[in-house]
Amino acid sequence: MKRFLTAALVASMGLFAAGSASAIDTYTAGEAANGIGSSRHNLGSLGEHITAAQTTEICIFCHTPHHTNTTNNLKPLWNRGTSAPSAFTAYGTTIGGTTINSSDIGSTSLACLSCHDGVTTFDNIVNAPGKNFAGTTQIGGNTVGAGADRGYSFWDAAVPGYVSDFMTSGRLNIGLNLSNDHPVSVTYNSSVASLRPTATVLSAIDLTAELAASAATYDNGNLASNLWAVKGYISNTATIADLLRSSKVECSSCHDPHFNNKSWNETDNAWAGAGITNLEAESNGLFLRRVGGNSGSGVCRTCHNK
Ligand code: HEC
Ligand code: HEC
Ligand code: HEC
Ligand code: HEC
Incomplete structure (x- = not known):
């Protein structure tokens, strides 16, 4: 009983924190890139958005x-x-x-x-x-x-x-x-379009260079750490090659369809509308693989050295 009460208290505190407008989730290396259940990609009857009645x-x-x-x-x-x-x-x-x-x-x-x-x-x-x-x-x-x-x-x-x-x-x-x-299904040829070599470690790319000093801490410092969800986990060792499928850029190079990525403040704050009651659940950070989403165009600048 005591355990239950503690769990309930922790859960309600978690909900309270998640409900405040500035609450952006952080992710650290090794964490699962999960959360599909409350995302727009749960089409079963226990989902929160477009759902089918016939299966959970x-x-x-x-x-x-x-x-x-x-x-x-x-x-x-x-x-x-x-x-x-x-x-x-x-x-x-x-x-x-x-x-x-x-x-x-x-x-x-x-x-x-x-x-x-x-x-x-x-x-x-x-x-x-x-x-x-x-x-x-x-x-x-x-x-x-x-x-x-x-x-x-x-x-x-x-x-x-x-x-x-x-x-x-x-x-x-x-x-x-x-x-x-x-372009999708395009071969990643690092000699064109300012593309970085495929062996580049994602977390080693300094996305704060040339930006205002505030870029280092902006949005939980995601530009400085440049972590991406790769093979289901947040990784600090993955390379650009891990984003490619058969050496090509595909939809899943930039998006992970299971990752309810709530680390991008621009999408979290932007969502509101008629009939939308659970603001947090409405935003998935667009299933982007990058922690922090496309803040500072971090998704684009990871591949393109611009
Ligand atoms: C909206 C479509 C969609 C749904 C729903 C979905 N997946 Fe996937 N899944 C994909 C796609 C697309 C890929 C290939 C992604 C890639 O290339 O990285 C994939 C890849 C995977 C992989 C291998 C790569 C990885 O990221 O781990 C596993 C394991 C997986 N899915 C498990 C699941 C499980 C378990 C569920 C249900 C809880 C689920 N998926 C629901 C679309 C979906
Ligand atoms: C090179 C990276 C990249 C690739 C490849 C890519 N996307 Fe995206 N996608 C993004 C980014 C970044 C956003 C968020 C754009 C923004 O900030 O407006 C996005 C947004 C979206 C959206 C929301 C559209 C909107 O403007 O609100 C959908 C749907 C989507 N992507 C589906 C796909 C599908 C399907 C594919 C494959 C055909 C794909 N994406 C390939 C990077 C990519
Ligand atoms: C089984 C069908 C299905 C598949 C397969 C699927 N999606 Fe979706 N996707 C949806 C639905 C349904 C929505 C939500 C539409 C809505 O709520 O209006 C959605 C929403 C999205 C969004 C917007 C999320 C948001 O928060 O607004 C993006 C981005 C997206 N999908 C990308 C992808 C990518 C990339 C893939 C492949 C890796 C993929 N989807 C595969 C059905 C699918
Ligand atoms: C996963 C790696 C990757 C990411 C992430 C990525 N790109 Fe690209 N991009 C490519 C590749 C590969 C090409 C094709 C280059 C070629 O062969 O000409 C390309 C081409 C382009 C082109 C040139 C198209 C043309 O017709 O010449 C533009 C513009 C571009 N990307 C913009 C973006 C923007 C904006 C983003 C962020 C939303 C982005 N890219 C994210 C890999 C990527």
Whole structure:
């Protein structure tokens, strides 16, 4: 009983601290980059944002232990139908002279785009929760593939009026046209675009150089420490190579879809709106891998020596 009371007290103090506007979480090396449960990437019924009523499972909307979709070399344990690479308009040719065609779109970016393409439904999963192995036709009798609807209905409890089964929000809908996005599936060639060598240790990059002296302590000093979430943990030894997938920049080079990164004060303070009651839960630091998010353009300046 005493233990319970102590735990409850600590928990309530934690909530109080998290609720104040200036409370930005800090992360230290070795900590897990977790928190997906309260993030926008929990689409199960225990989630806080866009949720499906029919399952409490969290991982199922992206991963399944068996019968995964390996089309286009999709990984890891991918449980979704995706748009075909040929459906995308790729970036084209960079100033550095690197060309990206739609056939180059890599599996990790296809994975993100299996929701953020604006056409594939959230419930387009290959293996349904529990015993319901889906195969190619399952819940609702639909076929796995872009645009197919598996029969789960979605709504967002927090934002009234959000009733769509697929990504419609302009902000979150990256779409099929990737020519207006930072190049993805682009080979990291450190001889162009001011890119640092791939062996560069992330935490050794001094992001405070040339900035005002206050940069050293700004936002918990994250520019000075430059810690990133790599392979599920906050790391002080990882290199730029660890951010790449098959030597390329993909969506997951900059974002970790599980990391409810609450270390970026600019997003924490910016979020407010109709129907939003839990301000802390609304912000995920945009799932950015870097502790401190993109403060001082730290994400950009980690790869680009500008
Ligand atoms: C919104 C989609 C999504 C959800 C939901 C999701 N994952 Fe992932 N997961 C991914 C993607 C994409 C990758 C590949 C990321 C990369 O390239 O680093 C990944 C990679 C992983 C990895 C290997 C790399 C790492 O960061 O550890 C593990 C382990 C993992 N997921 C476990 C889980 C578990 C367990 C759950 C449920 C609690 C879960 N994931 C929920 C999208 C998701
Ligand atoms: C299973 C579907 C699904 C997959 C796969 C998925 N997302 Fe999301 N993502 C969502 C939904 C749903 C939201 C929240 C939309 C909303 O609340 O309006 C979201 C929100 C986001 C946000 C905004 C977070 C915020 O706090 O505003 C980012 C950034 C993001 N996703 C990036 C990614 C990246 C990068 C990947 C791949 C590594 C990925 N997503 C994979 C469904 C998905
Ligand atoms: C080079 C790094 C990088 C790559 C690669 C990248 N992102 Fe992002 N993304 C960011 C940053 C930084 C932000 C926050 C931008 C800001 O501050 O406005 C962001 C924001 C977002 C948002 C919120 C959009 C907004 O303007 O509010 C979504 C959704 C998203 N990313 C999804 C993706 C997906 C899907 C991919 C792969 C197709 C991807 N990102 C690739 C760095 C990246
Ligand atoms: C993970 C490493 C990485 C990060 C982080 C990163 N970039 Fe890049 N960026 C690249 C690569 C690789 C290229 C392609 C260079 C080439 O081959 O021409 C590139 C190219 C560019 C280009 C040139 C595109 C062209 O058409 O020539 C711009 C501009 C750019 N990045 C801006 C940014 C900004 C802004 C950010 C932060 C939001 C950012 N980058 C973060 C790796 C990165």
